[in-house]
Structure formats: structure tokens, C-alpha cells
Amino acid sequence: MMRPTELPAEIINAIVHRAFPAAQVEKCDPFPGEHRNLNYDLVLSNPTMEIVLRVYWQEGPGSRKPQKESHVLRIVTPETGVPVPRLLLFDDSGTLTPQPVALHTRLPGSPLTIALTQMDKEAQETVGYELGRYLAKLHSIPLGCFGEFFDEDPLNDVSEKAYTLRRVQSWLDICAERELLTSGTRTQVEEVFVETRYLSRPVACFVHGDLRAGHVLVEPGAGAYHVTGLVDFQESRGWGLEWDVARLAHEVFDGHPLLEKGFLDGYADTAGLPADFWERLHVYRLAVALYNLAKAEAEEIESQQEALLRLLGEASN
Secondary structure (H helix, E strand, O other), X not given: OOOOOOOOHHHHHHHHHHHOOOOEEEEEEEOOOOOOOEEEEEEXXXXXXXXXXXXXXXXXXXXXXXXXXXXXXXXXXXXXXXXXXXXXXEEOOOOOOOOOEEXXXXXXXXXXXXXXXXXXXXXXXXXXXXXXXXXXXXXXXXXXXXXXXXXXXXXXXXXXXXXHHHHHHHHHHHHHHOOOOOHHHHHHHHHHHHHOOXXXXXXXXXXXXXXXXXXXXXXXXXXXXXXXXXXXXXOOEEEOOHHHHXXXXXXXXXXXXXXXXXXXXXXXXXXXXXXXXXXXXXHHHHHHHHHHHHOOOHHHHHHHHHHHHHXXXXXHO
């Protein structure tokens, strides 16, 4: 399906009036986002507030990721206390736009990606601790299977190992089609997941699924930076908690050890860490490296190949 096109002002006003009939849109600024969605920062009067308008790109006729994200935003904060945007409106009727649209509250703060450049080591540890506590609470939601919980997905399974193997095989197939790995390396990667004894959790937990620094919001407060919320839940699913941790490790923890230390302390203080956490994390980090390579743009391929081969070498030692 095509990416949604920019919306005219009258359509934006019509969407806002579904939630706030007397509101005036004082300011409307598009901003980049994930998954080919259109996103707008809106400043309203009557009521005076800042909100986000999202126009979803749908991957296909059977995809329900927009509906899934809206469902998640309704339940996460009441069930876990983790701050996420509050859903103000969701409409997939097609009467406003051909694509589903949503209005969310705008959380304060800026992405951790940006704020990290301004944070000292103490602030990094503080933010890491808060993020660890929030993620532990998010992971406290049990799910009935590993995989999608809002869409039909042939990869879903009640077995962590079976589901992970199917995901890994799908990424290996992409790498084969794009000629990103030799056949020998693909075999080595597959053997790690076939032979591991660590993918044995009996119950899946809710994971963010796409937890990167850009989806963590922080702001300076009284004496320190604080986490103000998590955003973008379209890739949420049931899996092992280590998937989310591995995504963060790959992107930010390796270069910011105090952020990692704070995160692990916060997570452990809130929910504890499994006895085999580090062994499982290494397996999931290899899965993340494979995923990143399969999805890599041309200019990213070499660095992603190096990351995967390094983790594969560590797994063989």
C-alpha cells in the first residue's frame, strides 16, 4: 500500500473536531516517524493542549498494527504505571481518511537519542535506572503465545524456541535473497538457535518490540534527567524480555556503560533478573544483529555484518 499523503488543513480540523468539537488548531507541524506513518505536532486552543496526530500506513489488508497500538495505549499505563501517550481518538472507519488515524497526548521531553549528548554520567545512570524499572513493569504483562497478539501470524507459537527459530529463519531468508551472508555463516547462525538450551521460557511477556533510544523520552527535571515515557508500540508482541534489552544494548548500552548499569540495577530492583539472563541475552543479541542486517540500508550493511560476525564468534567460543 502507498504511504499516506499530506493532509489538507480541513481534514486535520475535521479529525481534531471528532475529539474536541470546539477546538482550534493554532499550529500544525509535520515530523518524521516510524513505519511510513504521517505524524503531526498540533497545538490547540479551546482546550489549550499539545497533541499528536498520526495517520497510519497499513502494510496490507490484514494488518492490524494501528489497532494494536491503540489497544496498547489504552491498557499499558492503567496496568503497569508505565507512562505512554494517552489515546484521545482512534478512527479506522475510512470516513476521515482512507487510512486509520489517531490523536494522542504529547508526552513532554525529547528522545533519549538527542538527550544523551547533553547528559553527564550521573544523569545517564539515573535515566537508565528509571528505564529499567519501567521496562520491568512493562514485561510483567503475560501473553498467551510468543508472537503477535493482535494479528494472525503463521510464525506464532506457544514455544519460545519455535517462534524465535521461525523469526530467525525469515531473516536468514532475506539475507540470502540480498546476498548479505555466505551460506556457511547462515548455517552457523541457524545452528546457534537450533542448539541453544536457553530459549525455554514457558510464558511470553509483553515486549515493546522496537525499543530504541528514539522511542524513550526524557527531560531535565529537579537536579536530574527523568524518563517521561515510551512511545511507538506498533511492533509490540509476546516474546522474551531479552529482546527489548538486546535492542537497547545494540544501539546505546555498548557505548554508554553507566546507562546500562543503571538500567540493569533498576530492572533487577523491580523484578529481578533470570539466573540465565546473560546467556539468554547473548542469544537475543544475535537475533537482533540478524534482524538489523536483514533490514539494513545499503550504507549500513558493512557495519551490521561486522556486528553479527562478532556476536557469532563470541557464541562459538
